Amino acid sequence: xxxxxxxxxxxxxxxxxxxxxxxxxxxxxxxxxxxxxxxxxxxxxxxxxxxxxxxxxxxxxxxxxxxxxxxxxxxxxxxxxxxxxxxxxxxxxxxxxxxxxxxxxxxxxxxxxxxxxxxxxxxxxxxxxxxxxxxxxxxxxxxxxxxxxxxxxxxx
Numbered sequence: 001x002x003x004x005x006x007x008x009x010x011x012x013x014x015x016x017x018x019x020x021x022x023x024x025x026x027x028x029x030x031x032x033x034x035x036x037x038x039x040x041x042x043x044x045x046x047x048x049x050x051x052x053x054x055x056x057x058x059x060x061x062x063x064x065x066x067x068x069x070x071x072x073x074x075x076x077x078x079x080x081x082x083x084x085x086x087x088x089x090x091x092x093x094x095x096x097x098x099x100x101x102x103x104x105x106x107x108x109x110x111x112x113x114x115x116x117x118x119x120x121x122x123x124x125x126x127x128x129x130x131x132x133x134x135x136x137x138x139x140x141x142x143x144x145x146x147x148x149x150x151x152x153x154x155x156x
Contacts, residue, residue: 005091010051076094104123115138
């Protein structure tokens with residue numbers, strides 16, 4: 001069994017909601033940026049794309065190499081795809097020495113004969129997240145986009 005990313009994302013969403021965090025969000029596409037502030041975000045909806053990354057899907061059993069790397073204040077676990085055709089290429093979990101997950105980062109790539117999609121995201125508990133992507137259609141168009149969010153604790 002690998003790291004349960006959907007559960008971590010769900011627990012993070014519930015914790016942020018219960019602590020009344022607001023979201024300062026920046027959206028960038030086609031070179032244009034927009035900043036918005038969301039006082040009471042729907043965290044489950046906000047993290048929906050991140051929660052879809054599930055290393056424990058039955059099709060992935062035994063298909064990730066797991067490396068644990070010691071750090072001065074905890075450790076990092078790297079899950080790397082063993083096959084080139086897997087959409088989830090790498091997931092990195094950063095943990096405190098007590099095992100608490102501090103951050104999760106993922107790289108996903110999917111391609112066909114005419115398209116290629118690359119997505120990278122990172123969620124840092126109680127701090128913020130980003131989601132960056134690039135969609136390429138051979139000979140036609142390239143689209144890049146980014147979503148970034150900083151969490152700010154509201155005092156009530």
